[in-house]
Amino acid sequence: MDAIEVIAILILIIAICILVYYYLLNSPSTVERLQKIVPDSADAHMDEILGKHKNKSEYDLAKEDDSEDEEESKSMSKKIKIKLSDIDSSSINTSAFSQKLDAFLDQKSDQLIKDWSLATTSDLDDLQTKFDETANNVDELEKSFKEFKHSSAEFQKVTEERLDDLDKRIESLENK
Structure with a gap:
């Protein structure tokens, strides 16, 4: 190691x-x-010498431990019963809790939206407007491209005609 x-x-x-x-x-x-x-103490039999648990066997000691545990559990259950009885059951109302929760969310909604990066309806409306503008721009670009393509085709035809005309002239000059 x-x-x-x-x-x-x-x-x-x-x-x-x-x-x-x-x-x-x-x-x-x-x-x-x-x-x-x-x-x-250092001596295991010192208790016997001092008189502690003089006449008690291990069985009696175990019984005492069990009875202490039972008393402890009984006292704990009494404490829980007292605590539960102290609670006013009329205050336990789901609608009141819902109202408190709604009030809290209303107060903290802006912070929650910011912290959790949530989208609101106004955010969605803004996105929809931007999408519509982009779609319109794409449509305009497509229309412009089609016009350019059409004019390009016409330009190509005119250019080819001129080149053909120039070729004919060059041939006629060469043949002379």
Whole structure:
């Protein structure tokens, strides 16, 4: 392995450790469980000596954890019920929301059109006028080209006639 790969792996390991640390800090129930598993002192049997959890088995400790989780979930559901009951249901009205949304869009419509590069009906009308002008100009150019082509054909005929006439003159001069 190169030195760069080793450094990258070390950085990843450190990042994972930091993420786990912050996860444990932000979830108190996990911290409590971790504190129950990991002893407070260097001696694993110090709790027994100090009298902590003296007569409780691991089964009793697990039951306490479950009951704490249930109490926490019950208190959370009570909080949610209280929050939902505090909301005035008469204020929940789709038409009022629609009116507020319409008012907001009316106020910010110019900014929205600019930000999102939207086209308005006036923009479409301008484009239609420009298209009509372009179509008229193309029609005029086509008409002018046809006239030029027609006059060019006439010019060609006249030129050919003159060249033929000149050829006849040159032949008559050569023959003399």
